[in-house]
Amino acid sequence: MSINRECIEACQRCAIACEQCLNAMIGMDSDNDCPRCCRECIDLCLLCAQAMARESRFAGAICKLCAEACEWCAEQCGAHSHDHCRACAKACRDCMETCREMATN
Template sequence: MSLNDTLSRIDHLGDEERECLENCLEAAQACEWCADECAGEGEGMAECIRLCRDVADVASLHARFMARDSNYSAELAEVCAGTCEECAEECEQHDHDHCQLCAEVLRECAETCRDMASA
């Protein structure tokens, strides 16, 4: 069963929530990959690694909160959006393909999280 099939069965999720959950999972994966790649890039990548690890943790937590319809999901959406934006700004400063791709994914996640926080 694919992720989309699984998410479609969570009946309390609307289309926007489903998109946000998918974006959070994608952001967590992109950040784990980016942090690992940054570790091999040498000096000057510590902040990028730290922020990517923060996003990976916060975004995956937010996805879990949305899946279980937590009362704290809106507050966590705001935190997730902020960490995604900060990490995207850092990633955009680096020319590495993995950083540029990560920043793109993070911008999308931040946008959908902001929408969830204001809903």
């Protein structure tokens, strides 16, 4: 599997985990930027996957921005003990790593 495919799939998994976290947080109080970070992360992960799929000339820059959003979301959701937040934080960390690799290539 090429790094492109890995990154696209990591972005898709992350967007899904963030959607699930965002949905689960409806009506719940948060003492940080969860679920706000999930909304940002979803949009950037989907954009990133699309850009890589079409081999956009801007894919590297989008991957860099996506990695930053994923890092923020992993920190915010990782601070919570909810299962959905923990799953989201893990997906965000995985996506962040692959996006950083893509951004430097």
